[in-house]
Amino acid sequence: xxxxxxTGQSAGHRTRAGTWHxxxxxxxxxxxAAYRARTALILLPLLVLSWTPxxxxxAQQTAAANxxxxxxxxxxxxxxxxxxxxxxxxxxxxxxxxxxxxxxxNPSTMVEDEAHDVxxxxxxxxxxxxxxxxxxxxxQIQMNNYVPSPHGLEGDxxxxxxxxxxNHEVVFPQASxxxxxxxxxxxxxxAIMDDYIALTDRGLEPIVEFRRAAEEIRSSxxxxxxxxxxxxxxxxxxxxxxxxxxxxxKMVAVVDSLEQIYPSIREKVETARTEVDTRRRFxxxxxxxxxxxxxxxxxxxxxxxxx
Amino acid sequence: xxxxxKPPGSAAPGxxxxxTPGKTPPDPVxxxxxxxxxxxALGSIGSLMAVYPLIRYIEPPPEAxxxxxxxxxxxxxxxxxxxxxxxxxxxxxxxxxxxxxxxYNAVCPHLGCVVKWEGGTQNLICPCHGxxxxxxxxVLGGPIPGPLTAVELSVTDDKIIVGV
Amino acid sequence: MIRRLSNEVYxxxxxxxxxxxxxxxxxxxxxxxxxxxxNWLFSFGTVTLMFFLSQAVSGVFLMIYYEASxxxxxxxxxxxxxxxxxxxxxxxxxxxxxxxxxxxLLLHSVRVFFYGGYKKPRELTWLFGxxxxxxxxxxxxxxxxxxWDQLSYWGTTVGxxxxxxxxxxxxxxxxxxxxGEIISDVTLTRFFVLHVVxxxxxxxxxxxxxxxxxxxxGISPLEGTDVPEKSPEELKQAGGKPFYPQHVMKEAIVxxxxxxxxxxxxxYYPLPLHEKADPFNTPVGVKPEWYFLSSYQALKYLPKTIGxxxxxxxxxxxxxxxxxxxxxxxxxxxxxxxxSLGILFIVLNIALALLGKISETEMTFxxxxxxxxxxxxxxxxxxxxxxxxxxxxxxxxxx
Numbered sequence: 001x002x003x004x005x006x007t008g009q010s011a012g013h014r015t016r017a018g019t020w021h022x023x024x025x026x027x028x029x030x031x032x033a034a035y036r037a038r039t040a041l042i043l044l045p046l047l048v049l050s051w052t053p054x055x056x057x058x059a060q061q062t063a064a065a066n067x068x069x070x071x072x073x074x075x076x077x078x079x080x081x082x083x084x085x086x087x088x089x090x091x092x093x094x095x096x097x098x099x100x101x102x103x104x105x106n107p108s109t110m111v112e113d114e115a116h117d118v119x120x121x122x123x124x125x126x127x128x129x130x131x132x133x134x135x136x137x138x139x140q141i142q143m144n145n146y147v148p149s150p151h152g153l154e155g156d157x158x159x160x161x162x163x164x165x166x167n168h169e170v171v172f173p174q175a176s177x178x179x180x181x182x183x184x185x186x187x188x189x190x191a192i193m194d195d196y197i198a199l200t201d202r203g204l205e206p207i208v209e210f211r212r213a214a215e216e217i218r219s220s221x222x223x224x225x226x227x228x229x230x231x232x233x234x235x236x237x238x239x240x241x242x243x244x245x246x247x248x249x250k251m252v253a254v255v256d257s258l259e260q261i262y263p264s265i266r267e268k269v270e271t272a273r274t275e276v277d278t279r280r281r282f283x284x285x286x287x288x289x290x291x292x293x294x295x296x297x298x299x300x301x302x303x304x305x306x307x
Numbered sequence: 308x309x310x311x312x313k314p315p316g317s318a319a320p321g322x323x324x325x326x327t328p329g330k331t332p333p334d335p336v337x338x339x340x341x342x343x344x345x346x347x348a349l350g351s352i353g354s355l356m357a358v359y360p361l362i363r364y365i366e367p368p369p370e371a372x373x374x375x376x377x378x379x380x381x382x383x384x385x386x387x388x389x390x391x392x393x394x395x396x397x398x399x400x401x402x403x404x405x406x407x408x409x410x411y412n413a414v415c416p417h418l419g420c421v422v423k424w425e426g427g428t429q430n431l432i433c434p435c436h437g438x439x440x441x442x443x444x445x446v447l448g449g450p451i452p453g454p455l456t457a458v459e460l461s462v463t464d465d466k467i468i469v470g471v
Numbered sequence: 472m473i474r475r476l477s478n479e480v481y482x483x484x485x486x487x488x489x490x491x492x493x494x495x496x497x498x499x500x501x502x503x504x505x506x507x508x509x510n511w512l513f514s515f516g517t518v519t520l521m522f523f524l525s526q527a528v529s530g531v532f533l534m535i536y537y538e539a540s541x542x543x544x545x546x547x548x549x550x551x552x553x554x555x556x557x558x559x560x561x562x563x564x565x566x567x568x569x570x571x572x573x574x575x576l577l578l579h580s581v582r583v584f585f586y587g588g589y590k591k592p593r594e595l596t597w598l599f600g601x602x603x604x605x606x607x608x609x610x611x612x613x614x615x616x617x618x619w620d621q622l623s624y625w626g627t628t629v630g631x632x633x634x635x636x637x638x639x640x641x642x643x644x645x646x647x648x649x650x651g652e653i654i655s656d657v658t659l660t661r662f663f664v665l666h667v668v669x670x671x672x673x674x675x676x677x678x679x680x681x682x683x684x685x686x687x688x689g690i691s692p693l694e695g696t697d698v699p700e701k702s703p704e705e706l707k708q709a710g711g712k713p714f715y716p717q718h719v720m721k722e723a724i725v726x727x728x729x730x731x732x733x734x735x736x737x738x739y740y741p742l743p744l745h746e747k748a749d750p751f752n753t754p755v756g757v758k759p760e761w762y763f764l765s766s767y768q769a770l771k772y773l774p775k776t777i778g779x780x781x782x783x784x785x786x787x788x789x790x791x792x793x794x795x796x797x798x799x800x801x802x803x804x805x806x807x808x809x810x811s812l813g814i815l816f817i818v819l820n821i822a823l824a825l826l827g828k829i830s831e832t833e834m835t836f837x838x839x840x841x842x843x844x845x846x847x848x849x850x851x852x853x854x855x856x857x858x859x860x861x862x863x864x865x866x867x868x869x870x
Contacts, residue, residue: 219743221552221559279559283738286356290731293349294724300342301720303335360557364532368554 067115068099068107086168102126102134131160145244159183173243175200195248203238203255206262207231213269220279222272230265234258376470384467389424394469399458400424400431401469404442408462410469411444411455422455431455503703504711505690505718508586513690514722515579519607521726522572523674526610529565530667537617539663541656544619545747552744563737569611571733573762576607584792584813587801588691594793596688599681601790606674608762613666615760616659624748625757627662628654629767636775653750695799756831765820768827771845 069088075081087093100107104121106114116122126134132152136143142161146152151159164183165171177183178196210231214224242254377392379401384390389402391413400413402424411431413421420435430447431440438449445454461468484490536555538547551558580600583589589597616627631654635645650657692700701709712718759767770778788795800806826847833842834849841849 220738220741221562221744223553280738283734286353286734287731289349289353289356290727290734293346293353294727294731296342296345296349297720297724297727300339300346301717301724303338303342304717304720305335360560361532363556364558364561365535366556368550368556368558 066098066107067110068103068105071110071112071115072099083168086166090168090170091172092170097138128160128162129157131162132157135161141240142244145240149244149246151244151246175204192248196251199248199251199255203242203251203258204235206266207235207238210265210269213273217269217272217276220276222275222279224272227265227268227272230261230268234261234265376468379467379469381462381465381467387426391421392469394458399469401460401467402431402442404429406442408460408467409442409444410458410460411440412458413455415451416453416455417449417451500686501715501719502713503686503689504706505714506692506701506706507710507712508693509690509718509721511721511725512578512582513718514725515575515582517722518575518726518729519572519579520678522568522575523678526565526568526572527671529561529568532561533565534667539617539660541619541659541748544617544659545744548618548620548744559741560737563741564733566742567733567737569614570761571729573607573611575729576604577762580604581813581817585803585810586691586693587803587806587809589793589796590691590799590801591696591793591797593684593688593691596681596684597793598790599677599684602677603674603681606670606677610666610670610674611760611762613662613670616654616662617666618744619659619748620745621748621752621754622745622757624654624750625753626759627658629757630759630763633767633770633779636770636779638776638780641779655750691801693802695801695805697799758827758831761824761828764827765823768823768830768847771830 069084072081073084087099098107099105103126104123105116106120106122109115114120116124132143132146136146139161146161149155151157164177165173171177175197178193178200184193210227214227214231218224238254238258242251245251375395377394377399379390379392384401384403386403386405389400391398391400393399398413398421399410400422401408401410411422415422415433415435415438417433417436417438420433422431422433422438422440425432429442431442431444432438433440433449433451436450438451439447440451440455441447443454444457458469459471461471481490533551536547536551536558538544548562551562553559555561583597583600612627612630616623631645631648634648635641637644646652648658649655650661689700689703689706692698701711758764766782769782772778773781796809798806798809803810829843830845830847831843833840835841836849839851841851843849
């Protein structure tokens with residue numbers, strides 16, 4: 001049960017890592033068992049379909065890129081295999097961010113020593129002080145805000161990216177991550193956390209709401225492109241100026257300025273909704289007309305003489 | 308249709324439905340006539356309701372009228388030249404005259420041809436029937452019923468802005 | 472007053488065109504009695520025809536704003552949906568109309584099959600009906616590409632790819648359909664021409680013959696082909712009601728109800744226009760429309776050539792159905808083999824379509840999340856995602 005992964009700098013870290021890992025074996029074992037059971041199930045149809053042509057070139061290519069994945073998935077040590085499953089479910093899988101992008105090494109060989117060759121820049125566990133730079137290769141805005149923040153240089157890079165967003169799972173950012181029992185308890189008190197959560201909600205919830213509304217309305221043909229564009233602009237502004245800043249005053253200023261433009265977006269959403277309702281009323285008029293006409297035709301047919 | 312000779316057989320289902328008011332015994336012929344009228348009325352309402360969207364559909368959509376504001380680089384319009392742009396869906400001629408910029412709705416009030424700028428005479432002329440307009444839009448010659456309509460125009464350091 | 476005027480017009484016309492003969496003929500045709508067994512199921516053909524007319528009208532209106540070119544097609548459809556007044560309605564009526572039309576055409580063919588309507592002497596009616604089915608499916612296939620969104624672009628790519636499996640001429644056929652190696656501007660214009668010029672006239676020609684044949688031979692009786700068919704007078708005596716108004720009323724009621732449900736679908740579940748087609752970016756889980764799903768799925772299980780020949784044979788078998796099924800019985804309960812084979816065929820198609828529907832999707836079932844591969848088989852996510860892992864674990868499972 002290694003807590004190296006989280007390179008605990010404090011007892012708090014270790015405890016958290018501990019609770020984490022106590023869950024891991026059960027989860028992994030379950031997945032493994034389910035996998036075996038299902039193999040039997042799958043095998044029967046597979047036998048039937050054994051003459052099915054498989055697009056082998058493509059399959060082999062994926063496999064070649066994933067030698068880390070195929071070996072590690074079968075390792076008995078949960079610490080070594082679980083990351084594979086976590087990564088497969090994460091947003092990095094579809095984004096084509098593979099193991100070697102953070103851990104280095106050679107993913108195209110099946111030989112253990114070659115795969116883990118230090119010559120090939122293999123690093124088992126990235127240095128916690130470097131983590132923000134690894135993530136920052138893609139997530140530049142976040143890194144730029146994080147480094148000068150109280151969590152960055154000032155806080156000796158603690159907590160780093162992984163501490164909140166996890167490593168292989170890559171937890172999607174959400175307000176609930178600003179939370180005492182999970183992430184912030186070592187340094188902060190509940191009251192200040194509540195302020196942060198309230199502020200984040202105030203800044204971001206309207207955007208979520210606008211997006212959801214726009215997507216709902218879109219297929220009806222009422223134009224929502226403007227709503228979506230403005231929502232995206234607002235979100236980008238928030239990410240660029242308020243995310244990972246971790247200074248309440250700066251964030252309040254950003255959110256206040258965003259709140260200036262929200263009413264106009266909200267108005268557009270309402271107009272679009274009204275339009276959808278108008279269309280529905282128009283449709284119901286037709287439906288009513290057709291149903292009444294059908295009813296009258298039915299009565300008429302009944303009143304016809306039996307020939 | 309032809310043989311409505313069996314009133315008892317046809318009246319029975321009518322009584323069960325009981326949808327027609329009063330009138331004992333219900334008369335199928337009368338009822339059919341009533342229902343026919345209902346159908347006719349519904350049919351007319353229905354076709355009107357169906358024709359309305361069709362007519363609205365072929366009307367030009369609101370946004371099709373074109374930009375409400377057109378910007379032109381001053382550099383691209385040297386003195387003595389003209390440019391015709393689409394403003395609010397209509398051709399609009401912008402001229403850099405010796406007295407400054409002018410802009411008119413380029414559609415000739417006579418029969419709808421588009422007027423041109425003639426640098427030599429400093430006039431706007433209509434190529435169709437010999438209409439001639441001065442730089443103030445007034446008619447100088449030809450069978451033209453009225454002057455050209457001026458279009459709002461403002462000038463900044465590097466841009467000419469047609470419209471407001 | 473109005474009556475007098477219309478009488479005048481009628482007489483004037485009659486003096487010059489003998490319109491009374493035509494009207495008399497039409498009246499006789501309309502009031503021809505139909506057999507007693509005609510029920511509500513016998514209105515599906517009319518519903519299909521009504522949808523054809525509706526498609527023609529809405530299609531013409533869409534063409535007013537539609538621009539068939541790869542650069543403008545998507546924008547023009549978006550323009551119709553978002554800017555043109557009632558443009559959304561026109562497009563929804565057209566897209567939903569296409570789906571409803573195909574659905575009712577399939578229901579109509581199923582009805583004809585089970586009532587033995589294709590049997591002697593109505594083989595030709597059936598043949599023309601199969602032709603109409605083919606034309607309608609071609610309508611659906613060509614029309615699907617026209618909005619030029621991601622789904623239509625890649626759906627058409629996958630769809631035309633099937634043709635490439637035809638032995639010998641496959642590649643040539645593919646190039647011919649696409650007008651090049653990939654779906655492009657050229658494909659769009661040729662699909663457009665097919666969709667708005669060739670197919671409509673083909674449909675009109677076929678449906679005319681189809682209807683004339685039906686009127687000429689009358690609705691198929693339920694008795695076997697060995698029993699002589701009744702004349703109109705005999706039908707009337709046996710309790711047959713006139714086509715108009717009795718049966719027409721039924722059909723009108725069904726048409727109205729179907730239209731009402733279509734409008735309900737339009738206002739509550741509008742069919743969206745997706746992202747603009749991007750020839751360099753294939754979205755995951757590309758599938759053809761539902762009416763091609765079963766054959767699309769069937770082809771996945773079969774080697775390409777066998778698949779295409781097999782489906783060709785199935786089509787041929789359906790075309791020639793009246794020529795190889797020459798048993799006299801028509802009533803479904805008197806020809807149990809045909810009936811059960813028909814049910815089997817339908818169930819198989821529905822099952823294949825459902826497999827196609829769930830393939831390449833994810834679903835949570837009893838607390839476990841499953842990924843359905845291209846064959847529609849479930850795999851729990853995270854364990855069997857890599858195809859390369861399958862052969863290794865296969866050995867373990869057998870022990």
